[in-house]
Amino acid sequence: MRLNKFLSTCGIASRRKSEELIKNGEIEVNGKVVTNLATDIDEKKDVVMYKGEVLKLPSSFVYLKMNKPKGYACTASDEKGRKTIFDLIEDKSVRLFNIGRLDYDTEGLILLTNDGDFANAVIHPSFEIEKEYIVTVEGKMVESEFAVLRKGVVVDGVRMPEARVKPISFDGKFTKVSVVITEGQNHQVRHMFDAIGKSIKLLKRVRIGSVHLGNLYRGKTKPMTEEEIASFKK
DSSP, X not given: OBHHHHHHHTTSOOHHXXXXXXXXXXXXXXXXXXXXXXXXXXXXXXXXXXXXXXXXXXXSOOEEEEEEOTTOBSSSSOTTOOOBGGGGOSOOSSOOEEESOOOTTOEEEEXXXXXXXXXXXXXXXXXXXXXXXXXXXXXXXXXXXXXXXXXXXXXXXXXOOOOEEEEEEEOSSEEEEEEEESSOOTTHHHHHHHHTTOOEEEEEEEEETTXXXXXXXXXOEEEOOHHHHXXXXX
């Protein structure tokens, strides 16, 4: 088994993040630091260690969805000492990792698992999984601004990917907008609205693929249904 797949299957991180751990010299195989991404291991014989812990393949997989509140970092250990989404998980008997991220000040749907192949199916660009956000901005937006967002705004000389954008409501002070993206560049939605001079009051992710946030309370998690899990494995 390729080392990065072994790490992701053990619930350390996604395959992409596991590759970073390998390149950074954080993984040992049979007592030696390994930095070659092409390393293959025998998962039944070789001893793989991360931060002094011997890694074992899980006997079963866990799939959760969480309503992440503002003010929590999407990391297992935050270098700034901030609260993390893993502080919200009551059962810590299984090592989980988050699939993708949400900004510290962004709330909404995030998925957690210990299944690396599943995580790869959700985040890999080739699968083009849709992510929907509800954006609340100050003031009233006009159609010309929606058109710019749909086409893809230019940030630092680079045009960002196109997005599906439609107004939801205007209450006289704030406009609510639905934004659907597939590529998901870092801070993409915030950059989009910054580029047209709109200040975001609240940014919330409400859907990943066919998985909806629904009425899940802030800070709470619940298991994904079999149908939701299967929707990413087609």
